Each structure stands twice: as C-alpha cells, then as structure tokens.
Amino acid sequence: MRYTNMIKIEFPDGSIREYESGITGMDIAASISNRLVKEVLSIGVNGQTWDLTRPITKDAAVRLYTWDDEEGRHAFWHSSAHLMAEAIQSLYPATKFGIGPAIENGFYYDVDPGEGISFTDKDLEIIEKRMTELARQKNIYKRTEVGKAEALKNFESKNEVYKVELINDLEDGTITYYTQGEFTDLCRGPHLPDTSYIKAIKLTGLAGAYWRGNEKNKMLTRIYGISFPKQKMLEEWLKLMEEAKQRDHRKIGREMELFTFSQNVGQGLPLWLPKGAMLRDRLEAFLRKVQKKYGYEQVITPHIGNVQLYKTSGHYQKYGKDSFQVITTPQEGEEFMLKPMNCPHHCEIFKSKPHSYKDLPVRFAEFGTVYRYEQSGELHGLTRVRGFTQDDAHIFCTPEQLKDEFKKVIDIIFIIFNALNFKEFTAQVSLRDPNDTQKYIGSDENWEKAEKAIIEAAEEKGLQTTVVLGEAAFYGPKLDFMVKDAIGRKWQLGTIQVDYNLPERFELEYTGADNKKHRPVMIHRAPFGSMERFVAVLIEHTAGKFPLWLTPEQVVLLPISEKYNPYAEDILNTLKQADIRAILDDRNEKIGRKIRDNELNKIPYMLIVGENEMENNSVSVRRQGEGDKGGMKVNEFINLITQEVEAQIDAIHNY
RNA sequence: GCUGUUGUAGCUCAGGGGUAGAGCACUUCCUUGGUAAGGAAGAGGUCAUGGGUUCAAAUCCCAUCAACAGCUCCA
Numbered sequence: 092m093r094y095t096n097m098i099k100i101e102f103p104d105g106s107i108r109e110y111e112s113g114i115t116g117m118d119i120a121a122s123i124s125n126r127l128v129k130e131v132l133s134i135g136v137n138g139q140t141w142d143l144t145r146p147i148t149k150d151a152a153v154r155l156y157t158w159d160d161e162e163g164r165h166a167f168w169h170s171s172a173h174l175m176a177e178a179i180q181s182l183y184p185a186t187k188f189g190i191g192p193a194i195e196n197g198f199y200y201d202v203d204p205g206e207g208i209s210f211t212d213k214d215l216e217i218i219e220k221r222m223t224e225l226a227r228q229k230n231i232y233k234r235t236e237v238g239k240a241e242a243l244k245n246f247e248s249k250n251e252v253y254k255v256e257l258i259n260d261l262e263d264g265t266i267t268y269y270t271q272g273e274f275t276d277l278c279r280g281p282h283l284p285d286t287s288y289i290k291a292i293k294l295t296g297l298a299g300a301y302w303r304g305n306e307k308n309k310m311l312t313r314i315y316g317i318s319f320p321k322q323k324m325l326e327e328w329l330k331l332m333e334e335a336k337q338r339d340h341r342k343i344g345r346e347m348e349l350f351t352f353s354q355n356v357g358q359g360l361p362l363w364l365p366k367g368a369m370l371r372d373r374l375e376a377f378l379r380k381v382q383k384k385y386g387y388e389q390v391i392t393p394h395i396g397n398v399q400l401y402k403t404s405g406h407y408q409k410y411g412k413d414s415f416q417v418i419t420t421p422q423e424g425e426e427f428m429l430k431p432m433n434c435p436h437h438c439e440i441f442k443s444k445p446h447s448y449k450d451l452p453v454r455f456a457e458f459g460t461v462y463r464y465e466q467s468g469e470l471h472g473l474t475r476v477r478g479f480t481q482d483d484a485h486i487f488c489t490p491e492q493l494k495d496e497f498k499k500v501i502d503i504i505f506i507i508f509n510a511l512n513f514k515e516f517t518a519q520v521s522l523r524d525p526n527d528t529q530k531y532i533g534s535d536e537n538w539e540k541a542e543k544a545i546i547e548a549a550e551e552k553g554l555q556t557t558v559v560l561g562e563a564a565f566y567g568p569k570l571d572f573m574v575k576d577a578i579g580r581k582w583q584l585g586t587i588q589v590d591y592n593l594p595e596r597f598e599l600e601y602t603g604a605d606n607k608k609h610r611p612v613m614i615h616r617a618p619f620g621s622m623e624r625f626v627a628v629l630i631e632h633t634a635g636k637f638p639l640w641l642t643p644e645q646v647v648l649l650p651i652s653e654k655y656n657p658y659a660e661d662i663l664n665t666l667k668q669a670d671i672r673a674i675l676d677d678r679n680e681k682i683g684r685k686i687r688d689n690e691l692n693k694i695p696y697m698l699i700v701g702e703n704e705m706e707n708n709s710v711s712v713r714r715q716g717e718g719d720k721g722g723m724k725v726n727e728f729i730n731l732i733t734q735e736v737e738a739q740i741d742a743i744h745n746y
Numbered sequence: 747g748c749u750g751u752u753g754u755a756g757c758u759c760a761g762g763g764g765u766a767g768a769g770c771a772c773u774u775c776c777u778u779g780g781u782a783a784g785g786a787a788g789a790g791g792u793c794a795u796g797g798g799u800u801c802a803a804a805u806c807c808c809a810u811c812a813a814c815a816g817c818u819c820c821a
Contacts, residue, residue, distance in 0.1 A: 199816095209750080298816030299749025306818045310749055313816070341814095345757080354794080354812055410821065432821055466747050466819060467812090475820080564821060583820095615821095 101152040116143035117284060120155055131155045132163035132288070133281050140166065142234055142281040158320060168193035170232060170271075170283040171222075171292065171318040172200050177274035178221035179314075183208070188276070189253045189302060189311050196579065197317030201300055203253070203309070210312055215294040218314070226289045230272035232282035239263035242277065253302065253311075291325035292318045338577040340630035341472040347635055349626070350473060359470040359477035361623060369672065371622050373641050374629075375458055377740065378482055378618065381506055385499060387456040387484055392436035394460060398426040403596055404435040405532050409565050433459035434590075434615060437485040438597040441611075446601040451611065452488035452496050458622070459483045473627035474582055480622045486614040487599065490540075493612045497548040497587060504572060504585040504618045510743040511629060511638070516574045516584075518554050520545055523568065524561030531565050537591035541612075542568045544589055566592045567615075577631040584620040584628060589613075639695045640736045646673040647697045659700045662710060662725050669729045673698070696732065 096112035100119065110119065116134030120127040120143070134141050135154035140162045147153075156163035172191035179186050179202060189201030204210055237245075239258065246254040254277050258266065269278045271286055283289070294316040302308035319325045336342070344350050349367030356362060363371060379389070398417060401407035410431065418427040430436065437455045446453065460480045469475050488496050508516060522542050523531050531538065545568055549556050556570070563569060572585035590613040593599075600608040619625035629637070636642075646666065648659050666673045699711040709722040712731075723731075 212751085296815060297750065300817045301748080304818070306748070310817075312749080315816080352813090358812070406821070434821090461821090463821070468747065468749095468817085469819065470813095566821080588821095 096148075098147065099150040100147070101150075103154050110147075112148045113146040115146055116141060116153070116155065119153065123155075127155065127157075130157040132157055132160075132283060133166035135162060140281050142166075142232070142284070144231075144284050145234060145281070165193045166281050166283055167288065167320070168198040168318060169278075169281070170286070171289055171316065172198040173232070173269060173271060173274065173276055173278070173282065174222050174225055174286055174289060174292075174318075175218065175294070175314065175316060176200050176202075176276060177225055177272055178218050180274055181225075182214075182217060182221055187251055187253060190257070191276070197295065197315060199313050199315045201253075201302070201311040201313050203311050210297055210314065212297065215297065215314065219292055219294045219316075222289075222292050225272060226286045226292070228272060229285050229287040231285045233270045234280060234282075235268040235270065237266050237268055239266055242266050242268075246277065288320055289318050290320055291322040292316060293325055293329070332578070335577040335579075338631045338634045339472075340474075340576075340627040343630050343635040344473065344627075349630070357477070358467060359465060359475070361473055361476055361478070366672075367626070370637065370641055371626060374619070374622065374625070375482070377510065377640070378507065379456075380740070381503055382454075382456050382484070385454070385503060386452075387454040390437065390440055390455045390457050392430075392433060392440070392457060392459065394430055394462075395427040396430050396436060398428055400435045400439070401428055401431075404438070404593060405566065405596060406431065406435070409532075429462040430459070431461055431463045433457055433461065433481065433483045434485055434593060434613075435597075437483075438593055438599060438613075441485075441487050441599055442597060446487075446611075448489060448601055448603045448609070451601060452486050452492055454484055454486045456482075456484035473623040474576070476623050479624070481617045482619040482622065482625075483615070483617050486616070487594070487601075487611040488614070489601075489603075489609070490612050493544050493589070493614070494548050494551075496614055497544060497589065498552055500587045500614065500616045500618075501548065501552045501554065501570075503616075504587075506743060507585070507618045508572070510740075511632070513574055513632065516572050517581075518549065518556045519562070519571045519573060520549060520556045520558045521562035521564075521569045521571060522558060522560050523563040527561070531563065533566065533592035533595070537595075538568070541589040541591055545570050545587075564588055566590050569615075574628055574632075576628060582620075582624060582628060584625055585618045586616065586620060588615040590615060638739065640739045642672070642695065646671065646695075646732075648673055648700060658704075658708075662698065662700065665725050666729065669733070671729065671732055695735075696728075698728070 097109045098112045098114070099107050100110050100114070101107045108122075110122075116131065116136075117128065119134070120131040131143060133156045134143055135156060136147060136151050138152075140156065141147075156166070158164055158167070169192065172193065175198070176188055176191055179200070180188075183204060185205040185208070187203040187205070189203065191200030192198065239261065240263075242258050243255060246258060257277060266277070267279060268275050269280060269282055270276075271282075294314060296315040298313045298315070299310045300313040302311050317325075317328065319328065344367070347366060348364045349370060350361050350363050352358075352360070353362060395418060398407060401411070407428075418429070419425065420427070436459075437457070440455055441453060458480050460478060462478045465475060465477055470477070486496050486500075507513075523538060528535070546556075546558075549570055567588050567590040569586055569588035571583045571587075573581050573583050575581055591610075594610050594613050599611055599613075601611055603609045648663060663673050695714065697713045699713065704711055704722060707722070709724055710728060711722050712728055
C-alpha cells in the first residue's frame, strides 16, 4: 500500500475536513455534493484562485467559486479568451497574440493579425462558430510550469513577439503555460477544467487597443466577447443589453426634447432645449437651497480670464497647450483664455478684501461654465463635453476647520444622492503617484497633510472608499463619487478636493487671533460634478421618469368631448405662471384614455377638463395611484402641487 | 488623437451608376365613446460637406466634418 499524507482543509464556515494530499478542488466539491460538482468553476486556496484540477498538497483554507462569484466567472471568461485564441489561431495562423484577460463582463484578446490584415464583423461570426466547435471537443486546460529560458525559446521560435516581451518581464520560476487542444498560452491561470463548460458564446465587438495601453506602441486588434454556461443566460444577457440601450440618455434626451447637438455650433457643445433647461434649473435651485443652509454665498465670474491668472494658478504651465487656444485682442500683448475652471477667479474674489479668522470659512459657490479641449474621440453625449457647467464652490478655511468642512461637503453629496435615489455609487480617494511627484505642484508636507485630511474625513463619515494612487489632480488629492451608466461604464460625479497649493500661489491670507497673517486651506467641490454629466446619469438611472420636483411634465390636461377647449388653455396658462409644467392633450379622446390608464404611473397628476368642469369653472384631479381626487378650482390645485413639491424637498433634507 | 464602423424625411431604417422609398410622427378632412382606432388626401430630403472618376454619382474613389464602439487622455 502506498503511503499517503493527510492534509487539513478548512472551509469558509470554519469547519475542517481531512483529505489525502494531492486532492483537487473538483474532488473536494465531489465530496460535498453532486450539484456542486456541476456548478463549481474555480477554487480559492489560501486567498489565491486556483484551477479545480490543480492538486493541493498542504493544509489550506479553501473556498469553492461558482458563477455567482466573481472568481468563478473570472476563470470561466479567462478560459473563454483562451478558447477564442485557439479558434483564431486555427483560422488565421499568422496571428500574433498579446494579452487576453477576463473583464467585468466577459473577456477580450488583443491580437495582431499581421501586416495588411484586419478583422471584420464577419470574421467574428466565423470565430464564434469555430469556438463553439472547439468547446464541444471537451479539451482539458492543462497547466505546466516552465523555466524562463525554455519559455523564451519556445515563444521566440513561434515569433510571438508580444509574449516574449511579457516573459522578459517575468521572474524565473513563476512562469506557467496553459494548453487546451492545439493552443498553448503563457498564463497565470486559473482556468476551467475543460472547454465543455462553455456552452454559449457571443463575440461582442472589435476595437483597436494600444499594446500595453501605451499610445506610442503599436495598435492591436481587441476582440471582445462574453460567454455563459447556459444558452438561456446568454439570451437573458442580450435582452438586458437591449434594455440598457433603451435607457441611454442620448436616446431619451432626444425623445423627451431635453438637449441636442449641432454640427454648426460644434462638437461636444450641448444645446439645452426648453424642457432640459427646466430640469437643470430645478436641480440648480435645489442645490442652491441646500447650499444656502450650509452657509454658501453665490458669486458670478466671467467666462474668460487673463492668461496671467492661469500662469499664477499653474494651470497654464500644466495644461496651456492642451487647453483652448489663447484669445488675443487688438491691444498689444493682451491675452485671455476661456476659463477651464473657476478656482482662479474665486481666489481673486477671496483676495478682494482682507479676511479675519472670524470670517472663515468663506464659501463661494457658482454654477460656472467652463471650456476644456477634450480629444474628439472622448466626447460622449452629455457625459463628456467641451463646454459644461460645474456646480462649483470653493471653501477657504483655517487648517483646523478643514476636516469639519470636508465632512459637511460629504453631507451635501449625501443629500443630493439621497434626493435622487442614487444608491449604487463608489467613493474613490485619489492620491498622488509617490513615484512621480514631478507631475504635481506643491510641497510634500502639504500633500501629506491634505491626503491625511481626506482619508480621515471619509473614515469618520463611515464612507467605504477605494484608494487609487496617481489619480490626484495636479494641485491636490481628491475624493470622487462614481456611478455607473446604463451599460455599466463608470462616471465621476461629485468631487471634493483639498488644496494647499493655490492659496500659496495666489498668496491668500487671513489674520489670525494672534494678529499674524496665516494661509487658508482651500476645498474645491462639486456635488453634481457637472450639470451635463449629472443630468445624463440621472436620465439613465430613472429612465426618464423623474421625481415630481424635477419632472418636466407633471400634468396632463385632457379635455373630454371637445376638440378645442378654450377653458383648458386658460388653465394651462395659469399653471405655467405658477411654474407648473403641463401639456395640453387635446388629441383624440381614446389616446387620452390610454394615457390615463397606462401612463399615469409616469405622470404624477392628471387634470380632466370635461363639460361639467367647464360649467363650474373647475378641474377634475387625478393623482397617481389614488384615482379621482374630485373637482377643485385651479388655484386649489396649484396650492396642492406646490405643497407636495415642497414636502418632497423637505423630506430629502430630513432623510 | 488612434483603430474600426456609420452618415438617406423629425424618429427608426430599407435601397443603390440613369435625378428618392417604408413604418412611425406631422398637416387637413371624414369615421369612431373604450385601452397605441380606421379611412382619404397632403407636406416634408441638394441622400453630411467638398473634390475626383463617368455621357450620367445619393450610389464608385479621395479628403473633410460629425456620430457610434473601444483605446489613450481627463483640471
């Protein structure tokens, strides 16, 4: 009898079982239940994700991953990427391979099809078909450990230049291959046991991508795909993507007549239509109200500033070339720039008079329109534009007040997000890249102070954050709030930035209790981020069904039995004067019934003006979900709706 | 900016070397008290812009502009 070691395997619930050394994840799943054998995709071993077929030879804490776990899906999609590479290699042998990872939703592979060859959508179908054939072969994903020299030799002989470059960066002794069928790839793993798990495949797109993400490198062809263990899951996913398209703010924005673009006006310069302007107005009014409570003062500054202003702030040196061009005037040597940010103007406002420590904090707010030259390929609906309005404010405070002020800004952002029901957001602390401090202005000491203040304030507010190095603004670290759009792209909305540098560059000061001059600390903040991007995300989150206090169309007027109803027009005008948006629906009555019964869930109130109502000078009011409220005079209705909107806004404050 | 795709009526799109099509929407009229009503008539397009090839270009070629997807970038 062969001598075998026993090892201890610990499960997530803390229980421990003994197994023979060399046991695999698959064996462990089998020892638990048959169902698990079918569902398990990869295994966590002491925090690392492993193949299910890789032997475990030491005591370990394990966790079995299925489709419900990111680690499980990751292995699934990573294996799908290899499968795609195998298909491409068999169909187009000249192809050289870059990297092919799993991503949040699916996988991609960067490939170099060779000189003069490019893939088309038709190729995707062919590759997809070949993948399905290969998947059915049930080829095993085999893991092999290799030495660096051997790996280099192997890939050099195949002229896989990208792989060779990758291997050169790897340490000897850590290199592994994975082989399935005819395809061997340099890969860390983990992978599925075999290709038969992959039942449904959809190659979703074709794009260019720079090798290793560097725009100086060659551009490879990136093929995106997604795969599932069941055909039905693929169908559901395709349906979900279709639904997401319906929520696209560019589609809804056009349909609801909120905004538009014109080639004549220019790329990335949105034109707000009356209804969109109304929506934006209400958002601004709401924030103004909140800010007033928090002690902000509104200011207004011009859209251009002397070049000297941006030289003082450091923006010119940093971004001058990339920003909009300098505007020159007939006056010799006079140069202006379109303002790319509001901070320098606000610094000058602070400087316009001496300040005592007793005045601080000073909070200047402005819905400031700024212009930035974004690369043309970056522009996207309302989320990335060249002219946009920040809900900007700058707080000047003493170093002691900094943390408290920072926390108050977090509160405002919470009020906004709560008001609009944004539940799924992430908070990101962006610090400077410690290896590249040249990119930033200001002393190390100030940076450290600012970074510490942000981290502590976020912690004290109980905010879960992810910390990212190298993402800070060039003048200071920041806390950003990100939300996802309809198809899962991340966008930065609210931002709070601590700045020790501009006060220094502008020589801002206040007189302290000691009768000496001190330098204030500055906070930049924009809870919405920009009105444009915020409205875009708002549209996609609500699919155009805005809350009552924002909705551009609150009321449907529906005259019954009358083609033309002069009384209805009167009501419409009265409502407009009270800033209540209404549409007069004098189309065929049957369509009116349809609106009443099917669409009332989108429209909070409906007014019905029939013959009876005309006779006694009233309207018949229906409230969403409540049915008839009965007849009332128009002024009574205006009071009702005004109270409801106020109540909604108050409720937001007292959340 | 880079790679790829696209640009035809207000919207969604078909067509395609011989001077423009559908559905929805719109206008006028008729019919109809019932869950996206039906009928009749009508209006609306230098087929993104500029150049080239051709007897002839919306169609083929080139350039420009714009949009879309991705990459890079993002104060």
